[in-house]
Amino acid sequence: MAGGQWVSKRAGRRVAIAALALALAFGPVPVLAQRSSPDALKAEVVYRLMMFVAWPAERETPERGLQICTLGDGSVDNALQGLSGRPIRQLTVVARRLPRPEQFAGCHLLYVAGPQPALRAALADAPVLLVSDAAGMLDQGAMINLQVEDGRIVFDVELDAARRAGLVISTKLLRLARFVRHQAATP
């Protein structure tokens, strides 16, 4: 783990994901080797993150699938649209763009490129996994924040926010997080 060591105050995890290796590591998943841009990789990481996140049972219904919602028109937004149709558990991923941020109802995962104070208030503790890739977004309501470190994609987790929203993030995933923010008392 040359150079990529980062020790958090509490969870103390570090992770490094080699961009190229990522595509190879996951056989049954459609290979994204050609689109090896960082944003495409970020979308792939998001997809894999979703495998280790559980929504409240009433929210996981096959008819509606797992909805990935985007707000902007950035390259990550576009890359995320490409995840549509891929399976997670018995569900199918559905990616859609929200015309307006308030229409987040039905979304399982919401990608925000930057701070959205109004949206954060509206979301309150709704069971929506807020994912971002901008620095400092954990303080702005993001539950998982993707970062690039030494050419690898790493992620930090705001565990308390996720729990408030009723989401369960697998400890397997937490092991791999670079940093887990977790203020609450030991669960």
Add this chain to the structure above:
Amino acid sequence: MKPQLTDAFDRLRELAVAFAALLAFAFALSLLQTLRVHDRQLKDLQTQADIVAQTVSAALVFDSRADAAESLAALHQNPAILHARLLRWDGSPFTEYARPAGEASRLDDLVGTAGVEVPVRADGRRVGTLTLQASRLPMWLDLAQFLGVTLATLLATAGLAWALSKRLRVQIKEVERRTRYLARFDALTDLPNRNHMRRLLERALQQDGGATLLILDLDDFKQINAQHHHATGDAVLQAVGQRLRLLCRPGDQVARLSADEFAMLLLPRLDGEALRAHVAELIGTLTQPLQRDGHWLPLHVCIGGATLPEHARDASEALRCADAAMRHAKQLGKDSFQLFTPQIGEALRQRLALERDLRAALAAGDQLSLDYQPQYDAQRRVRGFEALARWRHPERGWIPPTEFIPVAESSGLIVDLGLATLALLRRDLDAWKARGVAPPLVAINLSWEQCRKPQHRERFLQQLKTLQLGPAELEFELTESASFEDIDKPDSIVFTLQGLGYGLAIDDFGTGYSSLAYLRRTRCRKLKIDRLFVHGLSASADARTLVESMVHVAHAMHMLVVAEGVELPADEAALIEMGCDLLQGFGFCRPVPPDDVPALLGSSR
């Protein structure tokens, strides 16, 4: 020596069998345990692999080799796991763990490994494979421990059982030893028994040089037993045994043949004067009185001898010859010795022939008959009969009872003779009845030899019942009455017959060992005074006084007195004057055959 060796061999075999059983048991248990432990190790390994596979699934998904390696490194906690390998979904190696070479011992190589392969899954999909290789050493150690504990437990149990049963084994051994001893020795005197003497004789017969066999019989031993406790009799036998042992020369052997009969085998043989001198020494030592409970008991012994191989060719013959010689010596008087002679052999042969013929006579049934001697009262009326056995030999004619009764008694034929006598009596009674004659009581002689054994006693009583001979027809005269040894027992034949209502008479009173105490104990109905006292009593004041007192005693005890052997009219008159109740003898009437009995009865009326 030989039986001990066999014993040791037996014990060793038992031990070997027990150990084999233990080992087989332990082996079976171990086999079961092996299967169990093997199964458990695989399951444990599987579980462990499943746990690790769970842990590393995210690392595989996110391609985090470092995390996966760290997870695998946790396997170090299990010392059995030698190697772990994580493969990607397509089979390419991802990361692996190997126990440091120093920690894996040579033993691990020896005992081999067990391996499991489990899929690594994430989100329900297979993302890789985990293989674990574990040493079988812990399993074998487990098994060795189990085997050790099992064997130790089994051995401890067996040892405990062995220790606890030790007393029992000692007892069994003692009983075996005792049984072996009793088969060859007499427990009372600790001398070899008849069987053992037989073997010694056979051995002596096989050797050159020959041997001399002596049979020694104590005189009057029955009297000692009757007059003192049986313990005294035992003490006498032990003392005699001890004396004989001390009189043994090197090579001589002593044995106890039966109750009061001992044997001495002289090796080397003694002949002529040397033998006489030796026997004289034996008699001198053996007849020294024995002190017991403040009494001096007189001892007398008769000795018969036979020389081997001149007189006998086998052990049985030797014993028979020496016994015949001893019997001959008995007739010579107390403390006498007789060596076997051809004449004795001839007498023995005759005796054996007589025994054989008597057996045949009992089977044939037409050679034996009864004569009846009437008993008269003072008015010369017939008041009873004494039945006397008669034997008409097909070749020799009439054989006197003094000849065949002793043979019957010594050979045991007296039992059958007694039964045959009862049958003859029944026949005669029936014949008289058919002629309209009702005879008075008939007395039959009963000797101890006839009812010594319980089964003989039983047969006798059964015969009485079968023939319907009741107390109204029959009474018994106890001959040599003192020899009825069981007189003190409740089931004694004397009291049994009295209980059934039969009258008993004491025969030959005044001779033998009959005593006044005996009279009181048996409470018989009649007392018969022996002819020895009766004949010629009118001419002798002493005899007269003696018989008179006998009559007084009998009457005092409410017994009838019968005088035997009355021949002279003077004696008859004297007896009647004394108050004698019944008289029998040639002076009145000789014994008559049954056909003459009705006439006798008719004439006396």
